[in-house]
Amino acid sequence: MDGQSHFDTTESATDHLLQIEDLDVTFRTKRGDVEAVNGIDLHVDAGEILCLVGESGSGKSVTAQSIIDLVPQPPGEISGRVWYKGQDLRTVNSAELRRVRADEVGFIFQDPMSSLNPVHTVGRQIVEAIRAQNDVSKSDARERAIELMERVGISDAGSRFGDYPFEFSGGMRQRVMIAIALANEPDLLIADEPTTALDVTIQAQVLELVRELRDELDMAVIWITHDFGVVAEIADHVAVMYAGNVVETADVYEVFDDPKHPYTRGLLESIPGSAAEQGRRLTPVEGEPPDLTALEPACRFRDRCPDAMPRCEDGMPATFVPDGDGDDRHEVRCYLYDDAPNADGPTDDGPTADAPIVDGSNGDLSTVDSGGESSHE
Ligand SMILES: Nc1ncnc2c1ncn2[C@@H]1O[C@H](COP(=O)(O)OP(=O)(O)OP(=O)(O)O)[C@@H](O)[C@H]1O
Numbered sequence: 284m285d286g287q288s289h290f291d292t293t294e295s296a297t298d299h300l301l302q303i304e305d306l307d308v309t310f311r312t313k314r315g316d317v318e319a320v321n322g323i324d325l326h327v328d329a330g331e332i333l334c335l336v337g338e339s340g341s342g343k344s345v346t347a348q349s350i351i352d353l354v355p356q357p358p359g360e361i362s363g364r365v366w367y368k369g370q371d372l373r374t375v376n377s378a379e380l381r382r383v384r385a386d387e388v389g390f391i392f393q394d395p396m397s398s399l400n401p402v403h404t405v406g407r408q409i410v411e412a413i414r415a416q417n418d419v420s421k422s423d424a425r426e427r428a429i430e431l432m433e434r435v436g437i438s439d440a441g442s443r444f445g446d447y448p449f450e451f452s453g454g455m456r457q458r459v460m461i462a463i464a465l466a467n468e469p470d471l472l473i474a475d476e477p478t479t480a481l482d483v484t485i486q487a488q489v490l491e492l493v494r495e496l497r498d499e500l501d502m503a504v505i506w507i508t509h510d511f512g513v514v515a516e517i518a519d520h521v522a523v524m525y526a527g528n529v530v531e532t533a534d535v536y537e538v539f540d541d542p543k544h545p546y547t548r549g550l551l552e553s554i555p556g557s558a559a560e561q562g563r564r565l566t567p568v569e570g571e572p573p574d575l576t577a578l579e580p581a582c583r584f585r586d587r588c589p590d591a592m593p594r595c596e597d598g599m600p601a602t603f604v605p606d607g608d609g610d611d612r613h614e615v616r617c618y619l620y621d622d623a624p625n626a627d628g629p630t631d632d633g634p635t636a637d638a639p640i641v642d643g644s645n646g647d648l649s650t651v652d653s654g655g656e657s658s659h660e
Pocket residue numbers: 310312317319337338339340341342343344345346355358509575653656657658659
């Protein structure tokens with residue numbers, strides 16, 4: 284901790300590598316205004332892996348895209364602050380934003396086939412990523428590209444350098460994407476469900492690789508996933524998203540051992556055994572997320588919540604710190620954790636140690652897991 288309260292909303296830079304403050308994203312569409320992201324506060328430090336987890340449509344990708352201004356505007360409209368190394372990326376000039384994107388941040392997207400150029404060799408694409416930022420000769424860049432390919436586990440890199448993307452398996456293409464994302468030695472890696480399409484063995488290797496690189500380069504990672512098995516493998520901290528809000532953030536151990544938000548509990552506890560043990564995907568919680576074009580001023584989860592109270596109609600809850608679990612980053616947007624009159628901080632007695640959990644065992648996984656497809660193209 285840096286001693287600065289998470290509730291401190293003063294408009295100033297912070298010590299965190301990245302700090303998102305009060306991010307809102309609305310899409311003006313023909314069917315209405317889609318309030319995709321609302322009031323999000325998140326941060327990540329160097330050397331730390333933060334997982335964003337949540338159902339399809341909960342706003343994970345839009346949040347990640349907002350960091351480096353990749354949300355299309357229009358139809359998107361964005362407000363909030365994105366502090367990165369002390370400057371607000373939402374207000375820096377476009378040259379500086381380009382520099383940060385090229386120099387400092389790496390991206391891995393979900394579908395390596397659509398992200399790689401099919402008519403260029405893999406080696407050339409890695410070389411281009413290296414040369415975009417570094418003033419190096421072609422032959423030096425080639426050497427570094429081959430090193431990078433080896434580093435991400437592509438064996439026989441020298442001879443594969445001249446191969447085209449279609450000549451690589453899905454897992455190997457994903458490694459190529461990682462190599463490209465790492466070509467600029469990023470301080471922050473943003474990965475949007477990059478392993479969804481991979482088989483479990485390859486996925487485990489990729490996750491292991493990212494952890495190793497995090498250790499080696501001390502890079503921060505924001506890793507988006509539907510899959511609590513992936514969270515268990517890779518995360519240090521977790522932010523659970525629901526209908527455009529972060530409803531719970533905590534240390535990964537707290538999320539699995541002592542989830543507080545009824546939604547998180549439902550996701551984790553409605554399956555037998557822990558999701559971590561089983562490497563399972565999110566379990567459905569009964570019901571549907573709200574229509575983001577017709578949100579009411581109430582807690583967005585209340586219709587599905589086993590613990591809903593009259594107060595939940597009052598508005599989206601503020602962020603509360605649940606009592607006594609030793610994790611000073613544990614925060615929950617749920618009135619259950621507000622038992623002080625104007626609590627905006629720790630409460631005295633955590634109310635719901637044995638609150639009923641969501642029974643979602645007969646729900647439909649497809650409402651939770653888009654199975655590798657994405658709501659964004
Ligand atoms: N360009 C866009 N125009 C209009 N609506 C959009 C656009 N991009 C995203 N949305 C909407 O914003 C909401 C959040 O989408 P987002 O892609 O962030 O969800 P997600 O959590 O990443 O879901 P998934 O797990 O399916 O990838 C959704 O309702 C989505 O339809």
